[in-house]
Amino acid sequence: xxxxxxxxxxxxxxxxxxxxxxxxxxxxxxxxxxxxxxxxxxxxxxxxxxxxxxxxxxxxxxxxxxxxxxxxxxxxxxxxxxxxxxxxxxxxxxxxxxxxxxxxxxxxxxxxxxxxxxxxxxxxxxxxxxxxxxxxxxxxxxxxxxxxxxxxxxxxxxxxxxxxxxxxxxxxxxxxxxxxxxxxxxxxxxxxxxxxxxxxxxxxxxxxxxxxxxxxxxxxxxxxxxxxxxxxxxxxxxxxxxxxxxxxxxxxxxxxxxxxxxxxxxxxxxxxxxxxxxxxxxxxxxxxxxxxxxxxxxxxxxxxxxxxxxxxxxxxxxxxxxxxxxxxxxxxxxxxxxxxxxxxxxxxxxxxxxxxxxxxxxxxxxxxxxxxxxxxxxxxxxxxxxxxxxxxxxxxxxxxxxxxxxxxxxxxxxxxxxxxxxxxxxxxxxxxxxxxxxxxxxxxxxxxxxxxxxxxxxxxxxxxxxxxxxxxxxxxxxxxxxxxxxxxxxxxxxxxxxxxxxxxxxxxxxxxxxxxxxxxxxxxxxxxxxxxxxxxxxxxxxxxxxxxxxxxx
Numbered sequence: 001x002x003x004x005x006x007x008x009x010x011x012x013x014x015x016x017x018x019x020x021x022x023x024x025x026x027x028x029x030x031x032x033x034x035x036x037x038x039x040x041x042x043x044x045x046x047x048x049x050x051x052x053x054x055x056x057x058x059x060x061x062x063x064x065x066x067x068x069x070x071x072x073x074x075x076x077x078x079x080x081x082x083x084x085x086x087x088x089x090x091x092x093x094x095x096x097x098x099x100x101x102x103x104x105x106x107x108x109x110x111x112x113x114x115x116x117x118x119x120x121x122x123x124x125x126x127x128x129x130x131x132x133x134x135x136x137x138x139x140x141x142x143x144x145x146x147x148x149x150x151x152x153x154x155x156x157x158x159x160x161x162x163x164x165x166x167x168x169x170x171x172x173x174x175x176x177x178x179x180x181x182x183x184x185x186x187x188x189x190x191x192x193x194x195x196x197x198x199x200x201x202x203x204x205x206x207x208x209x210x211x212x213x214x215x216x217x218x219x220x221x222x223x224x225x226x227x228x229x230x231x232x233x234x235x236x237x238x239x240x241x242x243x244x245x246x247x248x249x250x251x252x253x254x255x256x257x258x259x260x261x262x263x264x265x266x267x268x269x270x271x272x273x274x275x276x277x278x279x280x281x282x283x284x285x286x287x288x289x290x291x292x293x294x295x296x297x298x299x300x301x302x303x304x305x306x307x308x309x310x311x312x313x314x315x316x317x318x319x320x321x322x323x324x325x326x327x328x329x330x331x332x333x334x335x336x337x338x339x340x341x342x343x344x345x346x347x348x349x350x351x352x353x354x355x356x357x358x359x360x361x362x363x364x365x366x367x368x369x370x371x372x373x374x375x376x377x378x379x380x381x382x383x384x385x386x387x388x389x390x391x392x393x394x395x396x397x398x399x400x401x402x403x404x405x406x407x408x409x410x411x412x413x414x415x416x417x418x419x420x421x422x423x424x425x426x427x428x429x430x431x432x433x434x435x436x437x438x439x440x441x442x443x444x445x446x447x448x449x450x451x452x453x454x455x456x457x458x459x460x461x462x463x464x465x466x467x468x469x470x471x472x473x474x475x476x477x478x479x480x481x482x483x484x485x486x487x488x489x490x491x492x493x494x495x496x497x498x499x500x501x502x503x504x505x506x507x508x509x510x511x512x513x514x515x516x517x518x519x520x521x522x523x524x525x526x527x528x529x530x531x532x533x534x535x536x537x538x539x540x541x542x543x544x545x546x547x548x549x550x551x552x553x
Contacts, residue, residue, distance in 0.1 A: 036117065038119035040213060043056070044271050045225050045228070045270070046227065047127050048127055049104040049127045052098075054068060066095050066114040068097055069112075070099055081099055092268050105126060127289060130291055132290055137163065138507070138508055139461065141170055141440060147185070148504075149188075149526055149530070153220035154219050161510055165224045166437055169230045172208060174197055193206055197246075198262075225271075227286070231301075243255050296365040304342050306339065310328075310333055329405070362511075362513055371440060372411070376406055376493055377492075385484055394475070407489075427451075441471070442465040442504075446550050447459060447550075448495055448549070470501025471501060472485050472486070
């Protein structure tokens with residue numbers, strides 16, 4: 001991790017590198033064409049101060065021995081560790097090595113050999129201890145193969161300001177080839193494999209393999225270590241502890257079996273540690289400590305504690321007054337005990353926050369799979385924004401707006417009790433200045449957070465999808481109307497300072513000891529590989545008298 005934090009002027013000047021070609025960096029250029037044996041590339045991730053995970057996948061028919069090497073230099077003249085490992089069909093020919101005994105804050109190169117071939121070289125790092133003056137994080141989410149090339153990944157691969165990548169979920173999508181995004185996929189040649197909705201272990205493995213075949217994905221994973229959490233589409237849309245919206249037991253079998261298949265494939269295909277003793281695969285949350293500068297905690301909100309989400313379709317004919325809408329929020333959406341995270345995860349979070357506060361770290365970050373800001377729908381019909389209610393999406397939006405209901409009942413907005421409990425645990429630990437790094441919504445967000453009593457709870461920085469389109473655009477609204485809806489949401493919701501559903505891309509967060517710079521970047525031209533990144537907006541992040549403040553730059 002670099003030690004100096006650039007001034008805003010230096011940062012803005014440095015953005016001119018976004019015009020450089022993807023192949024300008026050796027570790028990126030090596031990913032332009034897939035290797036016949038290592039066609040899914042190499043990856044690293046889940047680091048701590050002295051260990052990290054190395055990953056690859058070998059294209060083979062029989063069990064194969066794989067050699068791995070870790071070195072200080074790209075030429076491997078100073079090899080630190082090396083070893084041999086076997087892989088085969090029992091783990092889909094993936095290779096995952098937990099390398100330990102490393103130096104804190106070290107930068108390394110790694111590679112693999114098998115079947116007479118050598119993999120591309122990857123770069124990685126361990127987390128620092130002690131003094132740290134700067135940290136750069138790329139925030140990504142919602143990478144749907146069918147909607148285009150993963151150009152945000154390609155841009156991140158050569159973004160020199162980024163130390164690590166945080167992926168907050170929807171790394172893959174489970175839909176069939178004729179499902180969401182099918183028309184775009186056929187036009188640009190990115191049709192989902194296998195053709196059906198993924199349900200079995202074999203299905204999930206094939207889909208992961210397809211996603212890692214993308215050139216941008218291979219470039220980013222070789223260039224930067226990955227930190228991640230999952231959301232819903234890694235298994236099926238809107239799962240909860242006992243099922244999922246997009247799982248039909250009558251035709252797709254037992255939900256527990258499908259979920260186990262999804263989680264097994266995820267652990268095989270992602271550069272993450274296997275569960276610690278006493279933990280299950282579903283208990284996938286992490287704490288990362290970046291010296292004396294920051295602590296990042298990732299969340300698991302789908303499989304270990306989540307109560308069944310509210311489906312507004314069940315309430316369309318039952319809410320016909322503001323009083324009934326308030327009762328829905330009070331008695332159902334906000335009912336006490338409706339959890340998103342369980343007691344064990346809460347205890348881990350509280351311990352991490354207390355340790356961070358005690359160490360005097362200036363930053364506490366949350367890898368958050370879904371929006372947490374209070375986001376109610378304005379009365380879009382009364383505002384004249386959706387005059388054509390024959391569009392089903394417009395009609396649903398107008399219904400929510402008429403009764404001032406939360407936009408997404410499957411996010412933290414649909415679990416008001418759980419959100420207040422989360423804020424209370426943070427407050428008791430002295431962490432009222434959390435920075436939520438959020439995915440899921442396919443929109444950019446800059447949100448100023450508060451609890452139900454108006455006490456500061458931190459800020460939220462949300463990223464648009466890597467490829468998944470914004471909700472208003474996907475609903476069939478033209479860009480002008482979609483922009484007006486963004487503005488209406490800003491005007492209506494005190495916590496929403498700014499939002500944008502018109503772009504796909506990623507967010508770069510740069511932290512110094514006293515301030516942060518948030519850059520929202522779009523990556524156009526998703527129908528072909530492209531490494532360009534264009535600045536949409538910048539916000540500064542500073543500590544004020546009441547906590548954290550976001551302000552446009």
